[in-house]
Amino acid sequence: MSEVAFPTSAADTPRRPVTGLWLLIVAIAISLAAYAMAGLGLKGRTPRDFVVYGLVFTGAFVGGWLVVRWTAPRADPVLYPTATVLAGLGIAMLYRIMVARGESTVAREQAMWLLVGLAAFCLTLWFVRDDRQLNAYTYTLGLIGVVLLLLPVVPGIGREINGARLWAQVGPFSFQPAEFGKIFIVVFLAAYLTDKQELLAAGSGRFGMPRAKDLGPLLLAWGASLAVLFLERDMGASLLFFGVFVVMLWIASGRAAYLWLGLVMFAAGAWFGYLAFDHVQARVDTWLHALDPDKVTGLGYFQLAQGWFAMATGGIVGTGLGQGSPTLIPYVGSDFIFAAFGEELGMIGAVALLLLYLILIARGLRVAMERQDTFGKLLATGLTTILALQTFAIVAGVTRLIPLTGVPLPLVSYGGSSRVATFIMLALLIRVSSGPMERSRG
Amino acid sequence: MDRRIRRLGIGLVVLFTLLFAQLSYVQVFAADDIKAQPANARRQIIAEYRVERGPILSADGVVLAQSVRNEERRSELLFRRVYPDGPLYAGLTGYYSRIYGRAELEQAANPFLSGDAPELAVSTFTDLILGRQRKGGAVFTTIRSDLQEAAALALGDLPGAVVAIEPETGDVLALVANPSYDPNSISSGTDEDINAAWESISTDPSQPLISRAKDELYLPGSTGKLITASAALENGVDPVTDQWPNPRVLDLPQTTNTLENFGGSLCNGGSQTVSMAAAFQESCNVTFAEIGLDLGAKEMSEQARAYGFCATDPPEQVECEEPTIPFLLPWANGRFPVPSYFADRQPQLAFSAIGLDNVLTNPLHMALIAAAIANDGVMMRPRLITEVRDPTGRIVREFEPEQYGQPISDASAKEMRAMMLSVTQGGTASSAFSGFPIAVAGKTGTATNGENRPPNAWFTAFAPAEPGNEARIAVAVIVLDGGNLGNEATGGQVSAPIARQVIDAYL
Numbered sequence: 038m039s040e041v042a043f044p045t046s047a048a049d050t051p052r053r054p055v056t057g058l059w060l061l062i063v064a065i066a067i068s069l070a071a072y073a074m075a076g077l078g079l080k081g082r083t084p085r086d087f088v089v090y091g092l093v094f095t096g097a098f099v100g101g102w103l104v105v106r107w108t109a110p111r112a113d114p115v116l117y118p119t120a121t122v123l124a125g126l127g128i129a130m131l132y133r134i135m136v137a138r139g140e141s142t143v144a145r146e147q148a149m150w151l152l153v154g155l156a157a158f159c160l161t162l163w164f165v166r167d168d169r170q171l172n173a174y175t176y177t178l179g180l181i182g183v184v185l186l187l188l189p190v191v192p193g194i195g196r197e198i199n200g201a202r203l204w205a206q207v208g209p210f211s212f213q214p215a216e217f218g219k220i221f222i223v224v225f226l227a228a229y230l231t232d233k234q235e236l237l238a239a240g241s242g243r244f245g246m247p248r249a250k251d252l253g254p255l256l257l258a259w260g261a262s263l264a265v266l267f268l269e270r271d272m273g274a275s276l277l278f279f280g281v282f283v284v285m286l287w288i289a290s291g292r293a294a295y296l297w298l299g300l301v302m303f304a305a306g307a308w309f310g311y312l313a314f315d316h317v318q319a320r321v322d323t324w325l326h327a328l329d330p331d332k333v334t335g336l337g338y339f340q341l342a343q344g345w346f347a348m349a350t351g352g353i354v355g356t357g358l359g360q361g362s363p364t365l366i367p368y369v370g371s372d373f374i375f376a377a378f379g380e381e382l383g384m385i386g387a388v389a390l391l392l393l394y395l396i397l398i399a400r401g402l403r404v405a406m407e408r409q410d411t412f413g414k415l416l417a418t419g420l421t422t423i424l425a426l427q428t429f430a431i432v433a434g435v436t437r438l439i440p441l442t443g444v445p446l447p448l449v450s451y452g453g454s455s456r457v458a459t460f461i462m463l464a465l466l467i468r469v470s471s472g473p474m475e476r477s478r479g
Numbered sequence: 480m481d482r483r484i485r486r487l488g489i490g491l492v493v494l495f496t497l498l499f500a501q502l503s504y505v506q507v508f509a510a511d512d513i514k515a516q517p518a519n520a521r522r523q524i525i526a527e528y529r530v531e532r533g534p535i536l537s538a539d540g541v542v543l544a545q546s547v548r549n550e551e552r553r554s555e556l557l558f559r560r561v562y563p564d565g566p567l568y569a570g571l572t573g574y575y576s577r578i579y580g581r582a583e584l585e586q587a588a589n590p591f592l593s594g595d596a597p598e599l600a601v602s603t604f605t606d607l608i609l610g611r612q613r614k615g616g617a618v619f620t621t622i623r624s625d626l627q628e629a630a631a632l633a634l635g636d637l638p639g640a641v642v643a644i645e646p647e648t649g650d651v652l653a654l655v656a657n658p659s660y661d662p663n664s665i666s667s668g669t670d671e672d673i674n675a676a677w678e679s680i681s682t683d684p685s686q687p688l689i690s691r692a693k694d695e696l697y698l699p700g701s702t703g704k705l706i707t708a709s710a711a712l713e714n715g716v717d718p719v720t721d722q723w724p725n726p727r728v729l730d731l732p733q734t735t736n737t738l739e740n741f742g743g744s745l746c747n748g749g750s751q752t753v754s755m756a757a758a759f760q761e762s763c764n765v766t767f768a769e770i771g772l773d774l775g776a777k778e779m780s781e782q783a784r785a786y787g788f789c790a791t792d793p794p795e796q797v798e799c800e801e802p803t804i805p806f807l808l809p810w811a812n813g814r815f816p817v818p819s820y821f822a823d824r825q826p827q828l829a830f831s832a833i834g835l836d837n838v839l840t841n842p843l844h845m846a847l848i849a850a851a852i853a854n855d856g857v858m859m860r861p862r863l864i865t866e867v868r869d870p871t872g873r874i875v876r877e878f879e880p881e882q883y884g885q886p887i888s889d890a891s892a893k894e895m896r897a898m899m900l901s902v903t904q905g906g907t908a909s910s911a912f913s914g915f916p917i918a919v920a921g922k923t924g925t926a927t928n929g930e931n932r933p934p935n936a937w938f939t940a941f942a943p944a945e946p947g948n949e950a951r952i953a954v955a956v957i958v959l960d961g962g963n964l965g966n967e968a969t970g971g972q973v974s975a976p977i978a979r980q981v982i983d984a985y986l
Contacts, residue, residue: 077609077611078611078612081611081612284487287483288480288483288484288487289480291480291483328513328516328518330517330518333516333518334518339518342516342518342519343522345505345513346513346514346516346518346519346522347522348502348505348506348510349505349506349509349510349511349513349514350510350514350519350522350526351506352506352507352510353506353507354607355607356526356529356607357606357607357613360529360612360613361526362522362525362526362529362555364555365521365522365525379502379505379506383506384502384503384506384507387502387506388499388502391495391498391499394495395491395492395495398488398491399488402484402485402487402488405484406481406484406485411480414480414481414484418484418487422487422491425491425494429491429494429495429498432498433494433497433498433501436498436501436502436505437501437505438497438498438501
C-alpha cells in the first residue's frame with residue numbers, strides 16, 4: 038500500500054502556515070485571558086503563578102505547533118488552535134473551580150496532564166508518520182482495543198469508582214483504559230471496514246435489507262456495547278461505541294439500512310438496559326424528576342438540579358468568570374463543567390464553546406472528504422464522530438435534554454486519561470489531514 | 480462516500496442545534512422559573528453576597544452601612560454587611576439579613592445598593608466585562624450624622640422619637656427612635672447567631688423593630704391645635720381681635736360630658752373672653768374646642784387633609800393603602816376622621832380640635848407640619864436620598880426636593896409663626912427656652928395615653944423663627960409614657976428641652 042502515491046488532493050497545495058499561527062496566537066491569548074479573569078473574578082487579582090503559567094502554556098503550545106509544522110506540514114491549520122483554546126478554557130475553569138474548593142493542586146495536576154497530553158500528541162505525530170501504516174495491523178489494534186475496553190473488569194486491575202467500573206490500576210497508576218481503547222477501536226473499524234467495504238456494499242437481501250450474514254458485525258458490536266453497559270455499568274462508553282460503529286458502517290457501506298437498523302437496535306438495547314439494570318433506571322428517573330421537590334435532595338437529582346440552577350443563574354451573559362457558584366454542583370469539574378461555563382459565561386459563552394466543538398467537527402469531516410482513500414476517510418470520520426457524540430452526550434445530559442451519561446467533555450473536563458486520549462485522537466486527525474511525513478525530513 | 484460524510488455533518492449540526500435550543504430554554508426562557516425553585520435558595524443568597532453592596536452614607540459622608548469582605552476565608556459568602564453605628568441608625572438603614580430579608584433603606588434602595596437598578600447597568604456591565612468584583616451604588620442620604628447623634632444624646636434612654644427636617648427641602652436631617660436594635664446582629668454572623676438575635680429582637684415586648692418616629696401613631700394632644708388654628712386662620716378668624724367665651728368648663732353638645740383646660744385651670748387669667756392667639760400661647764383646651772365646634776367638621780377635616788392626614792371613618796379604621804404623603808420608607812402618616820363621622824358626634828369634634836379622640840399622628844408627620852408652617856405654608860415631601868453614585872463616584876441618579884402641597888396660605892403661615900413664637904416666649908414652653916439666643920416657634924402637647932398610663936409629651940417647633948427669617952430646621956419630639964416625669968410630664972417640661980438641644984446643635 039505504501040507504494041501508492043499519497044492520495045490527497047491537498048497534497049500539492051501546502052497550506053499557509055501563517056493562518057494557523059495567527060489562530061494559535063488568538064487561542065493562546067483567549068486561554069490566558071480566561072485564566073487571568075478567573076483569578077480576578079475569584080480573588081480580585083490575577084493568579085499568583087500567572088506569568089509562569091502563561092510562559093509554560095505558550096511555550097508548550099507553540100512547541101506543539103512547531104512539531105505539527107515539522108512533522109505534518111500540510112495539516113489542517115484550524116484543528117490545532119481550536120484544540121488549544123478548548124484546553125486553555127478547560128484549565129482556566131478547572132483552576133477557578135479547584136481554587137474555590139481549596140484544592141488548587143488538582144488544577145495544577147490537570148495542567149500537568151495537559152502537558153502529558155501535548156507530549157503524547159507530539160509523539161503520536163512523530164511515530165505515526167503515515168496513517169496508512171496503522172492499516173497494516175488491523176486485528177492487533179482491534180484486539181488491543183477490546184482488551185483495553187475490558188481491562189476494568191479484570192479482577193485485581195479494575196477499580197470501581199462512583200458505581201461505574203471504568204478504572205484500571207497498574208502499579209501506582211490508575212487510568213481509564215476505555216478512553217484509549219476507543220482510539221484503537223476506531224482505527225480497527227476504519228481498517229476493517231476498508232477491507233470489507235465492497236462486501237458490505239454489494240448484494241442485498243429482501244426488501245433492500247442487508248443479508249443476514251452481513252449483519253454479523255452489527256450484532257457483535259451491539260452485544261459488545263451491552264456487555265460494556267452490563268459489566269462496567271458505563272452508559273456513556275456503551276452508547277459511544279455503538280454509535281460510532283453504526284455511523285462508520287453506514288459511511289463505509291453506503292447503506293442507510295444499517296443506520297436505521299442501528300437506531301432500532303439502539304432503541305431495543307436502551308429499553309432492555311432500562312428494564313434490566315437499575316443504574317440505567319436511576320439515570321432515567323433523575324433525568325425526568327430532577328426538580329421534584331421531594332426528590333431534589335437525592336444525589337443524582339441534586340446534581341442535575343444544581344446544574345440547571347447554575348445555567349439559569351448565568352442567563353444570557355453569565356455572572357462573569359469566578360463570580361458564580363459552580364462549586365455548588367457535585368462533580369462540577371468532571372461531568373458538569375459545561376454547567377459551570379453556562380453559569381459564569383452565560384448562554385453566549387456556552388454557545389461559543391459548542392461552536393468551537395462544531396469547528397473541530399466541521400474541520401474533521403472536511404479532512405475526511407479531502408482524503409481520496411477509504412481508510413483515511415473512515416479514520417477521520419470515526420475520530421470526528423467520537424468527538425461529536427461524546428460532546429453531545431455530556432452537554433445534552435447536563436442540560437437535561439437526555440439522561441446523563443458520565444462521559445468527559447473532550448479537552449475541557451477534569452481527567453488525565455481523557456485529556457491524553459483526546460490529544461492522541463487529534464494527532465491522528467492531523468496526521469490524516471497532512472498525509473505522510475516527508476522522508477527527507479524524517 | 481463524501482455525500483454521506485456531508486450528511487453526517489448535517490446530522491451532527493442538527494444534534495447541536497437541539498443543544499442550542501435546550502440552552503436557550505434553560506438560560507433564557509425558563510431561567511426565572513428555574514431560579515425561583517426553593518431548592519435554589521442557597522445559590523441565590525451566595526450570588527447576592529457576591530456583590531459588594533453599595534454603602535449608605537450620611538449627608539456629611541459618614542458611613543451608616545457598608546459591605547466588607549468576609550474575614551472567614553472558607554465562607555461561601557464573600558461579603559458581610561456592617562453598620563458601624565448600628566442602633567443609632569437602625570430605623571433608617573434597616574437591616575440586610577440573608578435569613579430575614581431586608582428593611583427600611585436596605586429594602587427601599589435595594590436596586591441601587593445591589594447594582595440592579597438600570598441607572599447602574601453601565602457600571603455593572605463594565606465590571607462583568609473586565610471580570611471585576613461587581614459593586615453596587617452608593618446611596619447618599621439627607622441625614623446629618625452630628626445632628627442624629629445630638630438628637631440621640633438629647634433623647635437619652637427615654638422611649639420616644641426625634642425627627643428633624645429642613646423646611647425648604649423636606650430633607651430628613653435626623654430621625655431617632657427609642658427603643659432601637661442592632662442591625663448587625665441580624666445581618667451577619669452564623670445562621671445560629673442570626674436566628675438567636677432575631678428571636679430576641681422580634682419577641683422583645685418593647686418592639687424595637689417598630690420605629691416610634693414613623694411607624695406608630697399617637698394622639699397629638701395639644702400639638703393638634705396647629706391644625707385647628709390653621710383651619711381658623713384659613714377661614715378668616717383673626718387671631719387677636721376675634722374673641723371666644725372663656726368658661727372654666729365647657730358643656731359639650733349632645734351629651735352631659737364636659738371639657739376642661741389642662742389641670743382644670745382658667746385661661747388667660749380668667750378674663751371674660753379670650754383671643755385665639757392668647758389661647759394658643761397657654762394652650763387652652765376650652766377655647767380650641769369652641770373654635771373647632773364653630774368651624775365645623777368639614778373645615779376641620781379639610782385642613783387636616785391639606786396637612787396630609789389620611790381620612791378614616793372610626794370605628795371602622797379605614798386603612799390608608801398608601802401613605803398620603805409619599806416617603807421612601809414605609810411609614811404611617813397621620814389620620815383624621817371624615818366629616819360624616821362628626822355628624823352626630825359633636826363632642827368628638829370638640830376633642831378632635833384639641834388633638835384627641837381619633838386624631839392620630841407621629842413625630843415625622845408633626846415635623847412635616849411644623850416645616851410647612853416654617854416654609855411659608857408650603858409643605859415639602861420628606862426627602863431621604865439626595866443622590867446615588869456608581870462605584871467610580873459618578874452621580875447616576877439625583878432626587879430633587881418635591882412639593883407636597885400648600886396646606887395654608889403665606890399669610891396664615893405668618894400668623895401661625897407669631898403664635899408659635901409666643902409659646903416659647905411666655906407660653907407653655909417658655910421655661911425650656913429661657914436664655915436661648917435663637918428665636919424658636921413651637922407648640923407643646925401632652926396627650927393622654929390610655930387608662931393608668933402617664934401621658935405622652937410632645938413638642939414640635941422650628942427655628943430660627945423671627946419674622947422674615949428663613950427657618951432652617953423643624954423638629955418634632957415625642958417622649959412616651961411621661962418619660963422621666965411620669966404622670967407629671969408635660970410637653971413643655973419633657974420634650975421642649977430635647978428640641979432645644981437639637982436646635983442648638985444644628986444652628
